[in-house]
Structure formats: structure tokens, C-alpha cells
Amino acid sequence: MRTSGQRDPSHSSFPVQESEGLIFSDERISEEDLYRYTRRRWLCNEQKELSKRYVRFDLQELIRAALDVSDGSRYCTRVLKCLEGLHNKAFILTMDNGVEVFAKLPNPSAGPARYTTASEVAAYDMLREVFKVPVPRVLAWSTDATNNSVGAEYIIQEKVQDVRLGSLWNQWPQKAKLNLIKQVDNLLSLTGDAKPLTVDSVAPEVLERFAIGPLTSAELWTGARKDMALDRGPWRNPIQYTQALGKNEIGWIKSHAKSRMNYYRSMEDQEHPEDGLALLTQYMDAASYLIPSSDDEAASSNVLWHPGLHLDNVFVDPETHEITSIIDWQSACVAPLFYQSGIPRMFQHPGPVQEGCEEEQKKIENDLESETMHKYYEAQVYKRAPRHWSVLQRKTIPIMRKPVELVTGVWERRNLFFLRQSLIVLAAYWEEVYSDSGLTCPSQFTKTDLELFSKLWPYQETED
Template sequence: MRRLFTQSVRPFKWSRLSIVFRPGFSRSLHKNWNSVNDFFQYTRGRFVSNEEHELSIRRVKFDMNELARLAADSVGSRECVHIEKFPDGMFNKTFLFTMANGVEVVGKVPNPNAGQPHFTTASEVATMDFVRNVLGTPVPRVLAWSSKAGENSVGAEYIIMEKVTGVQLSHVWHNMGIEDRFEIVKAISGYQRSWSSTSFTKYGSLYYSCDTDYQKECVLVKSDGTHAKEPRFAIGPSTGRDQADHGRVSIDFDRGPWDDAFQYRRAVGLREITSVQSIGDLPRSPLSLYGPDTYHPTRAKKLAALHSYLQLVRYLLPTDKTIMAPFLWHSDLHTENIFVNPERPTEVLGIIDWQSTEVLPLFEHARQPYFLDYDGPSVEGLEPPTLPENISEFSSAKQLEAKRLYMSMSLSALYRNLTYRDNPVLYKAMEFRQTKCFEMMLLAQNLLVDGEALYQASVLDLEKEWPDVPGAQALGNPPFPVRLSASEVRSLEKDVSGAILGMELMADIKNSLGELWPEKGVVRHGQYNDTKTLLNQAKARMHDRLKSSEENCAWEYSWPFDS
């Protein structure tokens, strides 16, 4: 079930927008930087669903002249003479500033959709400091920053930081041999071992003590069980993406900090309930089509699933307290966030993008790094993968495909074996993520968007396994806490059938578009017209199968893509 609700991240790669001012121009001419509209807009691609809204939440106006001046001041330079805009992320604008003395620094401004004002930036800066100076991870040094847009000359939150040396792993990964890839896996596994050597006593996100109302100093727990106080830092409200996406950023609910894993996990359910009740229009599922014969989400059905979750959550938690301890973790280790030495690509020089980092139970973090993900059967246990015995009978193309899959599976197996050997607590957390209990917690945290029918079906399945659920056994084998009537079960069976049909229909459209499929709703500018044409053809095929004008109207109303 988890596979149905998980989408891999495949970052786009586009050229930078570059604006140059020759050395010797007076600073007054730099006001022209504010006239470069693309600096402030989302320019990386086009959205195929609700484009006007998607662009608006990624549009931010600020004083680029002031940001350039502050960037120059941060390194003691006379002026900034060159600005490059990096390809837009989904949540930030990022720029490369080159100074008159040749020094380069990176500036980052969050979009309105990045998270709660102040908290997102303040936590990111404190996290980078902690990870760099306490956990020993290569992270850019912050040179200047402000989390109060109304109190600075830029008119927006910003971070100015060192430019990471080297190149993104994405530039060299596909040309690296298996031995060099092994070395990268070992290096990243080593950093994760460092992160798991220090836990905390609360759950949420990390801040400087002066930047949060939660003034109690941070307490660190070392791997030997000793405690150490870090008065510069404090655990405050979570800045995780789940706290902000799909309209949640403007809704008032408990964002932490929390004292234990149960409090945190219960808050997830209460957050989703508040969001379902408060949001104007329910978000559209990115994984399913709604229309005739498919499932139709309602607030009542979402709330019913969330109430089931709240009744079950204490029993879904692992019984091993070591994997429930709170840890700070990088949750998005893909190839564009890892920088390596181009001459020695096995040498990791930096890890970037610590925005929205959370201090959460270890089992929440314990997945293999995204750069190891692949399409194919997942690796389980510790046994190495093998090539098909009859591979010699395959065509050349099929042999190449099998060998590529074997390499990907081998890297995944290596990561699992390194973790088992050097980081056994993390490995235990990875194993827990394979259980039905974790799958039900994972699905529950996005029920505002989708999954409520399948969640309730999972509840019925869990009832059959109840005597064997470790959490229930540890709490005295109580009766199963959720009760669904016979009529509710019959209605649920219809909902599940409709939900599966809706996902199959969306999967068919995705397959028909191939590489033109709008990952996260966005495509390159040059692909936009072709993508829209194929989507309209898919809609026409849908209409051709319908029997009545009422059904056509229903599909027309529910079609999730812009006309």
C-alpha cells in the first residue's frame, strides 16, 4: 500500500539566469536588479493544474539591490558585480552572487509556500550550525541571515551562505563506476551514523534559543546514554513539509514541540482533523482521478478514518524505545543536495538544503537515501542480489536492463549491510518501516489529501491480526478499539473499489505520457504544449467511454488538469 502513496523525486536541471554588471559601474546602477522580473517569479517550468495559484505561492517580491549589498558586506567586498539565479526549487529562490574581488556566495529567499514565516528560516539556520559544528557534517557556513521580513532592508526572509565547492552528485553519478558508487554510499552512511550518535529529549525542529518562545535549553543524549546541555539551541515547533503543504501553513494546530513519540503521533491525527475541518476546498489527490464509478472523497469519510487512527495510534507505535528516540536528520538526500569533488567524486564536500528538517522518532527517518531509489523490486534482508540465471538468453537490451537493475539493487543491499553492521539501531528502525503498523501511520499523515478509503480497509485488516500486534501485546491485549457497522463495511468495500479504479485511471494517464508526465504538476517550458495536448487526448478518451451527458459533465467538472 505504501508504494501507491509514495512518489519519487526526480529533480529537473535547467540553465541559470545570469545578470552581469561590469566592475566600475556605480552602485546606483544596481537598482536595475530589481527590474529583472524573473528573479522574483517561478521560471523553471509550467504547471498543468491550477497554474495561477501555483505560480502565486512561488512569487516573492523583495529588494534585490539590498540582498546583493548584504551579500557583498558578508564577505567584506566593495560590491556585487554578477548575479545568477539557480533553477527554481518548489519552495525557494536561490542566487549566486559574485563580488568585485571574485568571491562567490549563495543567497536564498523562501517562497510564500515554504512554511510559516520566521520559523522556517530560523530553524534552517540553527540546524545548519548544529549539523556543521556539533555533528561534523560538511554544511555551508551561514554568513548573514534574517527571519523577520518586516525588520530588514530586503523585505523578505533570507540566508546568505558560503558557496559549496565541488559539483552536485547528479553531474557525475551516471558516469561513476560501481566501486566509486560504493564509496559514496559508505560516505553517506557514515554521516548518518554521526547523526544517530546524538539524540534529543523533545520532538519538533531545532532553533537558536533566542528565536523561539520555548526557552528551555536543548538536552542532547549521547550514544553512551550521557546527557549534555546545549544552551544555544532549543527544540521548538516543527517546520516539516507536512505542517505546511496543501494549505496547512495558514491553519492553527499543534506544531509542537512534543515530549514523547505518542504526543507527536497523536498531534499528526489532530492536525489532519483540524485541516479537513478548516480548509476551504479539499485538495485534489495527485494519485487518483475522481469521476463516475470512482471514489469521491468527503470530509466525513476523511474524519472517520482519522478518528480510527487516533483510536489506534498508541498501539501502532514500536515497542522498542531506541527507535522512538528523537533524532535530527536530512530527509531529502538526492543527487542535487550532495556535492562532491569533481576530480575525486567519491569525496563528499557538502550536503545542502536543510530547510524543513525535523527532530523526529528515528523510525520516521529510517529510509535509504533517495539517490539509491530505483524502479524495480526492493531489497529486503541482508542477502546480496543476483543476476537472472538465464541472462545469457536475454536480448542485448534486456541484458543491459538486467545489469542496471542488479547494480541498483547491489547499492541498496550495500547500504542495508553497512547500516546493519555499523548502525544497528537505524537498521532496526528500517525494519519497523516494513510493518503494517508503520504503513498505517505513514498513510494517516496525509489523509487531508488522499487515502482514507484504503486506510479504513487497513483498519479491518489490522483487526484480524490484532492478537499479534506488538503494541497491543505490550499494552495488555485490549479489545480492538475500532468498530465499524455492517453497513459501514459494505459502503467501505464500494469506496475501496472506486479508489483503486481512480488510481488505475491516473496510472494509465501517467503511462501514456511517459517522460512528459508532469512530476509534481510541473513540466519544462518546451514540453508544456505537448503535455497539454496529451492530457486533453486522455480526457477525450475518457469521454468516449462514457454513456451519458451527465457522466461527461461529471468528468469535466472533476478533471484535475487545466484546460
Template sequence: MSVTTAPPVLRKAMEDGSAKTVIRLIETEAEISEEELYEYRRYRWLYGCSPAELIINSTLFLDRTSLRNLLYDIADSTSMPSWMWPLIRLPVELDHCVEGQFNKAFLMTMDNGAEVLAKIPNPNVGSAFYTTASEVATRNFVREFLNFPVPRIHTYSLDPLNPVGVEYIIEEKAGGKPLGNLWRHWPRESQQDLVTELVDLEAKLASVSFQSHGYIYYKDDLKTKGVRAQSLEAMYSSIGNPSKELDPSHMAKFVLGPLDQAVLWQGERATMALERGPWQNAVDYMLALGMNEIQWTKTCAAAQMNYCRPVDTPELPEEYISLLERYLILVPHLAPIFPEELHSKTLCLRDLHLDNIFVDPDTKRITHIIDWQSTPVSEIFFQYRVPAMLPPSSGYKSIPEPMSEGSRRSYSGESDDILRRYQDLTRIKNPLRWAAISHPHKSILQPVSLVSGAWSRNDVFSFRHALITIAAHWQDIYPDSIACPISFTDQELWLHNEEMELLEELGTVLHLLQDQNLIAVGGRVLRDDYERAHAVNTCVKEMFVDMGEDEQHKALYKKIWPY
């Protein structure tokens, strides 16, 4: 098929939900560079740019003409679904949606008013194949078996050599508006009603349990990869009703396959024979993460300076391997502390922040849940975090607005009420999830979430601190057990405590900047706010350096300031 028409108008969405024209592809209005459509444009980082931004901006992952004619290129392929034929006459507008960290999304509007969303992975996603394949299968699974409110996927491609030049998903536009644009303006009753609806959806996900730990895929999508996969066996249960097996004939098209987390597929790890799952139990999963990290460290890690330590010698990979070996010793002791029912494996949405929940502004009901990338099937005891939309537990904040002290206290009280409602409802409607959230020793799982990539992201301290904390509280956690199987020397503890003291001083300043809505921890700022944030950073950095008691300490403080 060949389609000839005028190029579409290109626009981008703004943070407040509005839109502005980036470039109209007609001669009289082409004064703005088309670069803005292809580059990562949402945030900047005060220390130059983040590793993610470096990857995104240094790689032209999509041919310029391919994006402009995305719908036509798909229409030319032999796999074009029938739903697309009425749409391919005249795409009149292409909106660049507000970006996430791992994807670009483009809303395509046709001359007949039809709208579809095209989503493509950024290079920092890790494996574009596994990320796309798992998201498609997971979304279709929850839509088909649980009638979950996710946008319908019209078509997708896992072949980077397709006419578009990258893996992609074409889906319906999410109905309604992002909750982040509305939440602060809703009355308390409406917020509480939405929390009730959210808990019901989480309980619906928890109603299906699986046999193994991994990610959901279509069997046919993994055939060419030669990776280990398991048949997807699942049971459905609800409170007060007996469990029943989901129809195996309908489940046969799905399998459980490897993790698609970016850290396991980036850089040198992409070509390494790492153990990425699936696994029959949590211990095998946790051990695999540690073994993967040892394999990468022995092959790729090099000594690096850590200016927060009170020594002038670099931190060595051998020190990191010693921590990893102690982690492996600890792993078999972690899972047994949780009751057997929490070893059940279910799907869990890990990124439920305000902008991933779409609602009808009139009815205030949830219309769609988006962003299903890297959604695991995991043991319930790993699902101990409350949704990020519920401050202060998860730390999610949309763009903050200045508030008076009285308003701040009022907002804090309202947030506490919303969090308590979530907790109360989860206790009743999703009791196993509540058992994970309220477990007194859930913090022993912190090393598991920190182990992958700790050296690469310069965060060995946090990993080490999690291990030391477990060792220090072993008798409280396991009062009837033998002595803690791992230990740390006096020298290790002294070096760690010295590093912690310096990091706590730094952290106090950085969190003060965040609490005052000046600079978020991590140095990420909206592009339009960069100059103001840069000026604030320069001033506060000078003040922090001046805190040093002598020139040696001032030089040290200057080195450890992160921005």
C-alpha cells in the first residue's frame, strides 16, 4: 500500500496537561528545530545529565522519517490488522506525550478524529525485546482474564528491523485524564472513593496466583530466543470461595519467562549469560541476583574512588565481592521468616503513581491503569510497598506547589487519612498483601532490592548498610535461631560508620532542599526550571563547602557534593 499526504502537525504535551505546537511541518511555520521531537525533553539533571539522559540523547534510536510516517509504515506491513484500515488516510496531528524514563509515547490523531498511541522504548530500557514482549503479554493477560482496566493493544512489533526501525506498541488512547492533574483539587470523599476502587483492583490482581517467579510472555514471542520458560499455571481464588484453576487451554498461549529489568540487560550485562529466571521459589531468585552480580564484578568492575570513605585508597571490586558472598550466605535465611501463605506468587503493580492512573473527571472513577513495564509475578512478601500515589510512604510527588505552613499541615493530615483508609481497606479486602505491608521484619528484604548494579550506580554503601543492619539486629529478627551467619570486622564497621556520618551530613542538606520544593534528591529538574535550580544549587553548594572546618575538609565537601 502507498499513501501520500501532507505531513502531520507535530505537538508536545506539557506538564500541566495542555499542549503546544513544537513544529508545524509546513514551510511558513517550520522555524523550531525538529530535534525536540526526538530527544529526551522532560527533565535535566544538575550534574550535567543523568546516565539515562546520556543514553537517550546520544542514540538516535528511530529514523526521523520513520517516526513521522509511523502509521503508514505499519500499514505497509503484511501484519496490518483490519482495525487500522479506516485510520490510514490522513494523520493530521502527532502529539509527543509527557515522557516517562523508559519510553516515548506519541498520540496520533487522524482526520476522522480517531486516536491511537504509539509507544517506543528508550535505549536505557535494557532489552527492548523483553520489555515490550512482557508488557504486551501481561496487559493482555489481565485484560482477558481479570477484565482489568488497561488500554487495548491493537498491534505490536518485537523486530527492530521492521520498517519503523524499533520495537513498538500501538494501543488505544487511555480514557479520561491523569489523576496527577486532578487529585489535589478533589474533595476528601472523592479521594477516599478512589482509594477504595484502587484497593479493589489490587485485590483483583492478587486473586490469581502462579507457580513460579518471573514475567509473563506469549509463548510464540519467546520461541526464537532460546531462553528458559515455563508453562503458565494459575489458580483463581477470592475471599470465602474455593480456589479453581484457570482454563489450561486458554492459558496455553502464555508462558513465564525471564526478568526484563533494565539493570540485568544494560552495558556488559546484555551479552553475559546471567540467570534471569524464571524460578520456582524466592531463594533461587535471590541467590541468582547475587551470583549475577559476582559474575559481572569479576569480569567488568574496576577500582573506583569513594571520597566519602576516610581513606585515600580506591574501593576495590574484591571488597564488593566479599559483601556479595555474605549476601549469598544470608539469602537462605530471609524467606523462611515469612509465613507460608506469603510465598504465594501474584502479579503486583509497582509503579502506581498519580500519572499512571487515568480517571473520568466527571464520575471520578478509574478508567485505565497504564505503565505495565516490568510487572513481575513475585512472592507476596516482596509486595510490601504501598502505592506511590499515597504519600509519604513512597515519596512520589508531582510538581509541587508552594504552600503556607498552615496549608502544609492540613495537606499532611489529609494524606495521613488517605493512607490510613488504604491500609484499613487492604487489611479487609486483600489480607495477604496487608500481611506483607505490615510485617515487622520486611526490611530484611532491602539487600535483595539493592544488590543488582550496586557497584555500577556507586551505591555499595546502601547495600552494605542493609547487610550490616540485619547482622546487628539478628537476635531481634531470629530470637530462636543460631548466631548470625555473617559478620563484619571492626575495620569494616569503622569505615562504614565514617562514610555514613559524612553521607548523613550531606543527606540532611539534600533533603532540606527537597522538602522546601527547591531541588529533588537526585538533582532532577524540569527543563523550564533548570536555570532557577542551577542558581539555587550553586549557592547551597558554596554554603555546604564552607561548612568544612579546614581547607582539607572543604576540598572533600566539594568532591562529594553530587550536583
């Protein structure tokens, strides 16, 4: 589309980016297709799901905002609607002088648009200016849809010029992949092994520019939760965090949960909100123990961590194999390394598959390269990021943080079984997890509880 910021987009043709920026389809789409989600369909509750991903805005005003930060540009010559993710609308705007910018607008499913946008902008700024991590520069942004001409919250960034790692990874020799792992670990060391990002340790000049705000993850803001006075932080210590998540869930179940059938449990008896509340009582009893030790400096270090690093949010120079940008920091948070440490999924070796899948098992067993990547990443963490390694290699930490990961949305997501499982595992390994502490496990399960759990286990494993 060519426009000076005045033409009606409903009469123009918008090329739609199909995948990885390599394949394009010059399909004419309606103006309405700019706002709605068109990538996939839903078999159930489709209108509800589509409404979570619908954003209406003024394209002409978005173009004007982009022109204001595109030096020397007079008008926009092309708009590409990017292949859609679940949480954002994204466009590449090309100007008359060849300048390209990336425009991003959060869907309702992304969480609170104001906080989500402000948090992402701040994260990019901190990553660039404080940690020197290669991320796109933010050129313009707005967190107030009611007071901007676009009519929606937005971020305009410089467009990343290189290639997504996902389109090259399978073509690279192992040497290039191992070098890439070194680069990723070095960058994570900047954010994970630098001075902890606590209020007491951040330099005064940084404090003037940044603030720790509430969590912006969608699970705390969508549906009925957006109108509830939930405790979304910030918190001054991990105990406040683990307890707040439990209290939030108790409040939601009391206000909104309804009795329902759980056919894995019974073909006749319903599952009641009281069942969820009883389990959450056990979670709350354990919550104050699901934290790093106060004298464990490594696990207690507050770090800024990428929320989901994978092959398609890393950009590289195809010639030098060097990382040039890391994107998708939406809803990244500052939290103790205890809750954030892990191996990026692009380097994780798959675990064993279910028994009986002999062909698949053989494939995984023969996937030596995948195992090599996993082990090499661990070796690099050991050498380059001692704080991260001291947390990563402790097998008890996943046992302690699993209940915290599961508690939010436990009723809506039908995760009661898995939360109960995590608390049973915690009780089973209590003496190992809290060795020499003399503490008594607060979570107690009766013989009836364990029998019911054992009965449900094979069905839930299949479901999972």
C-alpha cells in the first residue's frame, strides 16, 4: 500500500507476510482483517477466542506516528501484516526512502495493554542501556489508547535486518551451533550474573528511569480477573509473592468457580469449588517454604530473564553466525533466579517418550546432536555463569517451585491434579529438599488422597 497518511486502507492491497519474512502473499485483505485474528480457527468458543485477539485502531495515524520517527521519510509505500502470534498485531511499514519500521499492538489476550506496553518498552531500554544486550531500539510508543490518535497502545521499533535463527539452525554445522550457544550464554550472563536488579543495588541514575511494577502476565489479568483487586505485585520478598498467588486463586474460586464434572475422577460425582479451596489451603500451608533461602545469594538474586527464548526470537547474521538481536521480551519480569533459571527450550534435549512408542523412542535416542547441545549449554553455564549454575544444577529447586508455577489459574486450567501432584512430590522429598532444617512438612495427605491420586494418574498422564 502506498499512502501519505491520508488514503483509506480499505481500498488498498496489503501484502501479508506468511512466514519468516521469506514468503509473501500479495493478497488483498479488507480493512477489518487488519484488526482481527486470521491465522487459525477454533473448534470451540471461536468467537470468544477471536475477541481476545481483536484490536481496532487507526492505521493512518499509526503510519503518521511511524513517519515522525523515520528520518527523511515522506510517506509509506507498503504495509505488511506479519504472521500473527497469539498476543500481538504486528506490521512492517516501508517508507518512500526505503526505511522500514516494525509496529506492534498488543491484543487483549496479552494482558493489561497499558502495563504490558510500558513494561516491554522499559525492558528493551534496560537491556540496551544497562546490560548492552542486542535488542531493537524503540522509536515511539504509547501506553494510553484514550489519549493518542492511533486509538490503541503501540510500540514502533527499528526493524531487525538480519535472519531468524529458526530458518537457519537445521542448515548449520555443529561448530556454528556450539558457537551460538556460547553467545546465548554470554548474553544471559549479562542479565543473570550481573549485579542483582534489586532496588538497593541499582545505581541511582538507573532508579530515576526505571521502576518495578506489577506482573503483566496475561494469566493475572484476563477474563474476570481484570476486574478483581488481585495482588499482582510488586513484592518485597519471595514469601509475599508465593502467598499472593495462592490468595489470588482462593479469591477467584470463591467468586467465580462452579461445580463441574471431572470424568477422570468420577462418572457420577461433580468436582466442587470446595475441592479447589481445600487444595489451595494445603498450598498456602507450604507457600512460605517455596522460596530461596535468605542466605542463598545466587538463588535470591533478582534478574531480568527472557520469558521464552526459542529459535525464532533470535536473529543472526547468516554470514558470521553472530547474534544481532533478541526480540519478544513482552511480559519479561524481574524476579529471583530461583524462579527463573532454566535451559532455553531451543537447547533442551527431549525427555523420554511414553512406553510403546518404539519408533519415536529410537529417534530420540539417536538424536545425539540434541543431547550434545543440551550438555554443551550446561557446560557453558558452569564456566561462564557461576551464579546461574549454582541454581541450575540443584535438583531440589524444580520440586520447590513447581507448585508456584501451577497455582495461578489452577481451576480454570483444570490443573488441580497437577498441583496436588506437585505438593505430594514436595512432601515425598521434604527431608531431601529441607535437609538439616528440622522443619516438618506442612502438606499432609491421607491414604484416601493418595489412593485417589494413584487412580487418576494413568489418565492424567495420557491427557498431559
